[in-house]
Amino acid sequence: MRISRRVALALPAAFLAFTLGAANAQGMKVKIGTEGAYPPFNNLTSDGKLEGFDIDIARALCEEMKAECEFVTQDWDGIIPALQAGKFDAIIASMSINEDRKKEVDFTDKYYNTPPAIVVPKDSDIKGVTKEDLAGKTIGAQGSTTHSTYAEKTFTDSDVKLYPTSEEYKLDIINGRLDAVIDDVVVLDEFLKTDDGACCKIAGTLTPIEEIYGPGIGIAVRKGDNDLREKLNAAIKAIRENGKYKEINEKHFSFDVYGD
Amino acid sequence: MERVFTLLSFGPEGWGDNIAAGVVITVSLALATLPVGLALGFLVALGKRSPDRFLRLAANIYTTIFRGLPELLTLFLVFYGAQIGLQKLIHFFDPAASIEINAFVAGMVALGAVFSSYASEVFLAAFRAIPSGQYEGGYAVGLSSSQTMRLVIAPQLLRLALPGLSNLWLILIKDTALVSVIGIADVLRQSQVAARVTKEAFLFFGLACLIYLALAMLSSIAIAAIERRAERAGAVR
Amino acid sequence: MTAAPGSLTPAERPPVQKAPWTHQRTLGVVLLCIWAALALAVAAFMVESWNPTLFERYAPRYMSGLWITIQLVVLSVIFGALLSIPIAYGRMSENRFLSALAYAYVYFFRGTPLLAQTFLIYYGLGSFRPELQAIGLWSFFRDAWNCALFAFTLNTAAYQAEILRGAIGSVGRGQWEAASALGIPKLLAIRKIIIPQAMIVALRPYGNEVILMIKGSAIVAIITVFDLMGETRRAYSQTFDFQTYIWAALIYLALVELLRNLIDLIEKRITRHLKR
Structure with a gap:
C-alpha cells in the first residue's frame, strides 16, 4: 500500500520534472550541426576534436546567448534533412543563404561572406x-x-x-x-x-x-523557429559589436571575412 | 616507415585510437543487429509457411522489399524517411513534440530489416528440411504446438540453419560499413576521416580492409566452435 | 457428350467448408492493412509532392543514371566471369601454391566490404600516381568509372569463382569418367556435359550475384559516378524533396524483381527435362 502510494506520488512528480526540464532546455540547450570536413571553417583534428572559424563563432554565439551548446557532426549532403528531422537545432557550417535552401530552412543574417x-x-x-x-x-x-x-x-x-x-x-x-x-x-x-x-x-x-550565392554565409534553423533565429541574430550583432568577432577573425585570417 | 607508425599510434598525433573506437562501433552495431535480425527473420519465416494466404502475402512483401532495395538506399530511407514520417505523425497529435531517430538505431533497423529478410529464407529452407514426422511425434507424445516448436523443432532448426546464418553474419559485418555514409563513426568512417586529413588514402583504406578481414576470421573461428558444439549436441539423441 | 440424366447420380458433393477465421488470418489481415497503409501513405506523398517541372527535369537524368548502373553491372559481371575461371581453376588445383593464392584472393574480396575495396582502389591507388603513370596505367585509373568497374570486377570474380567451383564440384565424377570412356575430348566434355549440368546448380547463385551487384553498385555514387543512386542524391541535394529517393527505390525494386522473374523463367527452361 505504502509503496504504491509512493509510486502514485512519484509519477506526476517525475512527469512535472520532465516537462520543466523540457521548458528549461528550450532556452538553454542548443544542438549545433556542423560538417567537420571544411578547413579552416570546421574540421576535425587527429584526436577527433572540432576546430575552425565556424566552431569558434558558434561557441561565441552560445556564450552570448548563455546557451549550453553541443556539436553534432553530420555529412554535408544530409545536413538539411538532419536539421529538419530534429537531429540538431541550427547549422553552423559555412552554409550560403540562398533561395533554394530558404524553401526548406530559415536563415539568420550572414556571419561572413567570401568569394x-x-x-x-x-x-x-x-x-x-x-x-x-x-x-x-x-x-x-x-x-x-x-x-x-x-x-x-x-x-x-x-x-x-x-x-x-x-x-x-x-x-x-x-x-x-x-x-x-x-x-x-x-x-x-x-x-x-x-x-x-x-x-x-x-x-x-x-x-x-x-x-x-545569396548575401553570404548564415546559420540555418528549422522553418518557423523564430525564437532561436532572433536570438542568434542578436548574438551575431552583439559579437560584431563587442569585438569578439574581430578577435576570432584575427585568430584565423589575416583579412576581414565579414565582407561589406 | 616512421611516419606510418606515428599515424597509426594511439597518441594525439596518431589515428590508432580513433580507428580502435571505430572497431568498437562496428562490432557493437553488428552484435546489436544480430538478435533483432534473427528474431524478425524467424517470425517472417513463420509467416511465410503459414497456412493462411494473407499472412504469407504480408511476409512475402516484406522480403521482396528488403531484398530488392540496395542496402544503402534502405539506410537512407530509414534514416531520413522514417524520421520525416514519424515527425509528421507526431506533429499530427502534438505540434510541439519532436522525435529523434539516432543514427545507430537507424543503422540497426535498416541492417536488421535486410538481415531478417535473408534470414527468413534460411529458416524457411531449414523448416522444409525437418520431416513432418517430427511434428507428429511431438503431438503424439502430448506436447502442445508451442512446446513442439520449442522443444522438438527449434533445436533441429537452429542446427540446420546455422551454416546459412553464419554466412549472413559475415555479410552483416561487411554491410555495417555502409553506415559510415550516414555519419556513424565506424571503422570505415574513421579511416575515411584519417585518409582525408592525412592524405594517406592507401594506408588507411588498406588498414580498414585488414580490420574487416580480421573480424571475418575471428567470426569464422567462433562459428566453427559453435558448429562443433551444435554437431556434438546433435549426435547425442 | 453429356452424361445421361438419371443414370448413377453422383453422390451429393459435401458443402464447401468455410475456412475458419484463425488468429493467423487476423494477423495476416492486420499486416496487409499496415502494408496497404504504408503504400497509400507513399502514394499520397508522391501525389502531394508531384511536380511536373521536376519530373521533366529529372526523369532523363534518372534514365541516364539507370543506364550507367546497368552498364556497370553487366560489364563487371562479364569481366568477373572471365576472371573467375582461372581463380576457380586455382581453387580446385592440386598445386598447393596456386590453390593458396586463389584462396587468399577469394578470402580477401569476400571478407571485406565492397565499399572499402572501392575506396581502396579509387583513393588508395590515387596516391600511387607516379608509379602508375610510369607503367602507363594511370589513364585507366584516373577515371572514377573505370575504378568502379575494376573494383566490382575483382569483387564479383571472387564470388563467381566460388559459385563456379561449387557447381563444377556438384557434377558427379562419373560424368567425367563416362565422357572419357566414350573418348570425348576433355574440352568438348566440359562444354557439352559438365557445363549444362553445372548451370542448373549455378543459375540461382549467379542470379543472386547479379542482384547483389545491382544493389551493391549504389555505392559508386560516393566516388563521383552518376549512377542511379548518384543521380538520386544529386536530385535530392538540389530539390530537398524526399520523393527523389522513393523514385529510386521503386526503380531498383522493379529492376530486381524483373531480374528475379527472368531467372525463374530460365530455371524453368533449363530444368524442363527434370519435370515429370
Whole structure:
C-alpha cells in the first residue's frame, strides 16, 4: 500500500520534472550541426576534436546567448534533412543563404561572406576562369553546395564531378584526376598553404552570382523557429559589436571575412 | 616507415585510437543487429509457411522489399524517411513534440530489416528440411504446438540453419560499413576521416580492409566452435 | 457428350467448408492493412509532392543514371566471369601454391566490404600516381568509372569463382569418367556435359550475384559516378524533396524483381527435362 502510494506520488512528480526540464532546455540547450570536413571553417583534428572559424563563432554565439551548446557532426549532403528531422537545432557550417535552401530552412543574417575561387595544378594550361577557359576540363566541387550549383550552371562545357566533402576533391586534384576545383577562396587558400597544396595555385576568383550565392554565409534553423533565429541574430550583432568577432577573425585570417 | 607508425599510434598525433573506437562501433552495431535480425527473420519465416494466404502475402512483401532495395538506399530511407514520417505523425497529435531517430538505431533497423529478410529464407529452407514426422511425434507424445516448436523443432532448426546464418553474419559485418555514409563513426568512417586529413588514402583504406578481414576470421573461428558444439549436441539423441 | 440424366447420380458433393477465421488470418489481415497503409501513405506523398517541372527535369537524368548502373553491372559481371575461371581453376588445383593464392584472393574480396575495396582502389591507388603513370596505367585509373568497374570486377570474380567451383564440384565424377570412356575430348566434355549440368546448380547463385551487384553498385555514387543512386542524391541535394529517393527505390525494386522473374523463367527452361 505504502509503496504504491509512493509510486502514485512519484509519477506526476517525475512527469512535472520532465516537462520543466523540457521548458528549461528550450532556452538553454542548443544542438549545433556542423560538417567537420571544411578547413579552416570546421574540421576535425587527429584526436577527433572540432576546430575552425565556424566552431569558434558558434561557441561565441552560445556564450552570448548563455546557451549550453553541443556539436553534432553530420555529412554535408544530409545536413538539411538532419536539421529538419530534429537531429540538431541550427547549422553552423559555412552554409550560403540562398533561395533554394530558404524553401526548406530559415536563415539568420550572414556571419561572413567570401568569394568563390578556382584552383588548378601549377603546370596547368588553364589561363582564366571563364566558361571557355574551362571547356573540356574536369572540375571538382563538393556536392550540394552553392559552388557545385555554380559550376554546373556556368561551366556547361566541362565535366563537373561532385565529392562528398572538400577533402576528397583535394585528394583528387593532388593525384591529378581533376583539372580544377571550385570552392570558397578561403578554403582553397588554406589548402594551398599545406604541404599537399604545393601542387596547385589559384587560377582566379569568381564574382559570386547573387541568385546562387545569396548575401553570404548564415546559420540555418528549422522553418518557423523564430525564437532561436532572433536570438542568434542578436548574438551575431552583439559579437560584431563587442569585438569578439574581430578577435576570432584575427585568430584565423589575416583579412576581414565579414565582407561589406 | 616512421611516419606510418606515428599515424597509426594511439597518441594525439596518431589515428590508432580513433580507428580502435571505430572497431568498437562496428562490432557493437553488428552484435546489436544480430538478435533483432534473427528474431524478425524467424517470425517472417513463420509467416511465410503459414497456412493462411494473407499472412504469407504480408511476409512475402516484406522480403521482396528488403531484398530488392540496395542496402544503402534502405539506410537512407530509414534514416531520413522514417524520421520525416514519424515527425509528421507526431506533429499530427502534438505540434510541439519532436522525435529523434539516432543514427545507430537507424543503422540497426535498416541492417536488421535486410538481415531478417535473408534470414527468413534460411529458416524457411531449414523448416522444409525437418520431416513432418517430427511434428507428429511431438503431438503424439502430448506436447502442445508451442512446446513442439520449442522443444522438438527449434533445436533441429537452429542446427540446420546455422551454416546459412553464419554466412549472413559475415555479410552483416561487411554491410555495417555502409553506415559510415550516414555519419556513424565506424571503422570505415574513421579511416575515411584519417585518409582525408592525412592524405594517406592507401594506408588507411588498406588498414580498414585488414580490420574487416580480421573480424571475418575471428567470426569464422567462433562459428566453427559453435558448429562443433551444435554437431556434438546433435549426435547425442 | 453429356452424361445421361438419371443414370448413377453422383453422390451429393459435401458443402464447401468455410475456412475458419484463425488468429493467423487476423494477423495476416492486420499486416496487409499496415502494408496497404504504408503504400497509400507513399502514394499520397508522391501525389502531394508531384511536380511536373521536376519530373521533366529529372526523369532523363534518372534514365541516364539507370543506364550507367546497368552498364556497370553487366560489364563487371562479364569481366568477373572471365576472371573467375582461372581463380576457380586455382581453387580446385592440386598445386598447393596456386590453390593458396586463389584462396587468399577469394578470402580477401569476400571478407571485406565492397565499399572499402572501392575506396581502396579509387583513393588508395590515387596516391600511387607516379608509379602508375610510369607503367602507363594511370589513364585507366584516373577515371572514377573505370575504378568502379575494376573494383566490382575483382569483387564479383571472387564470388563467381566460388559459385563456379561449387557447381563444377556438384557434377558427379562419373560424368567425367563416362565422357572419357566414350573418348570425348576433355574440352568438348566440359562444354557439352559438365557445363549444362553445372548451370542448373549455378543459375540461382549467379542470379543472386547479379542482384547483389545491382544493389551493391549504389555505392559508386560516393566516388563521383552518376549512377542511379548518384543521380538520386544529386536530385535530392538540389530539390530537398524526399520523393527523389522513393523514385529510386521503386526503380531498383522493379529492376530486381524483373531480374528475379527472368531467372525463374530460365530455371524453368533449363530444368524442363527434370519435370515429370
